[in-house]
Amino acid sequence: MRRKRWVIAMDGPAGVGKSTVGHLVAKELGYHFINTGEMYRALTWKALENGVDLSDGWAVTRLARSIQWEFRPVGEGTTLKTFLDGEGVTTQIREERVSRNSSLVAAVPGVRKELRLLQRELGKDGGIVMEGRDITTNVFPDAEVKVYLDASLDERAMRRYRQLKAAGKDVSFEKIREEILARDRKDMERKINPLRQAEDSVLIDSTQLSLKEVAEKILEHVRSRRRDGAR
Numbered sequence: 001m002r003r004k005r006w007v008i009a010m011d012g013p014a015g016v017g018k019s020t021v022g023h024l025v026a027k028e029l030g031y032h033f034i035n036t037g038e039m040y041r042a043l044t045w046k047a048l049e050n051g052v053d054l055s056d057g058w059a060v061t062r063l064a065r066s067i068q069w070e071f072r073p074v075g076e077g078t079t080l081k082t083f084l085d086g087e088g089v090t091t092q093i094r095e096e097r098v099s100r101n102s103s104l105v106a107a108v109p110g111v112r113k114e115l116r117l118l119q120r121e122l123g124k125d126g127g128i129v130m131e132g133r134d135i136t137t138n139v140f141p142d143a144e145v146k147v148y149l150d151a152s153l154d155e156r157a158m159r160r161y162r163q164l165k166a167a168g169k170d171v172s173f174e175k176i177r178e179e180i181l182a183r184d185r186k187d188m189e190r191k192i193n194p195l196r197q198a199e200d201s202v203l204i205d206s207t208q209l210s211l212k213e214v215a216e217k218i219l220e221h222v223r224s225r226r227r228d229g230a231r
Contacts, residue, residue, distance in 0.1 A: 005127035012149035015156035036132035041093035061110030
């Protein structure tokens with residue numbers, strides 16, 4: 001009998017390494033991985049391209065409903081990337097204008113409702129690792145495995161600083177720290193589906209751990225749940 005494929009839901013603040021960890025876990029399990037933040041970025045980019053007023057929640061929600069959303073595996077076939085109306089948007093969603101405005105779009109109740117439907121559709125048959133801000137609390141509150149990944153503010157800022165410096169960017173650690181702190185406040189104080197740790201999720205503090213070590217902790221939790229006969 002084929003083993004049931006699970007939903008592994010993972011939440012946590014910005015800069016904590018969820019995408020890297022999620023990819024590692026999905027690869028080990030033979031699951032798909034998706035970063036739901038890319039959905040909000042993709043919608044933000046589409047709205048900017050179409051001249052939609054981002055402060056008009058109804059207009060942005062209507063756009064989300066009108067788009068043909070597709071999620072296709074790339075590379076090794078583990079990570080699902082977002083396609084809008086047949087167009088891949090992996091590069092476009094990294095534009096600075098998108099980064100500045102994606103939090104505004106993500107705070108629209110109608111948008112969160114529409115994207116939650118897409119996210120649940122992606123995970124309806126299991127076999128997926130999904131990360132975001134409200135996956136354990138709102139999208140898949142009954143996921144077989146729920147993880148809240150955290151790290152200190154300074155550690156998250158330093159990771160981002162090193163990443164940008166390695167890419168040849170002239171950046172300030174203090175500015176990055178301030179930006180992450182501001183993002184935390186937006187995520188945690190958002191009126192609809194704010195970032196918080198689900199009561200039944202496993203908390204992993206990655207401040208003193210490598211991302212590979214974090215992934216192994218999650219995999220060990222999955223194995224433990226399997227041994228315990230979790231359904």
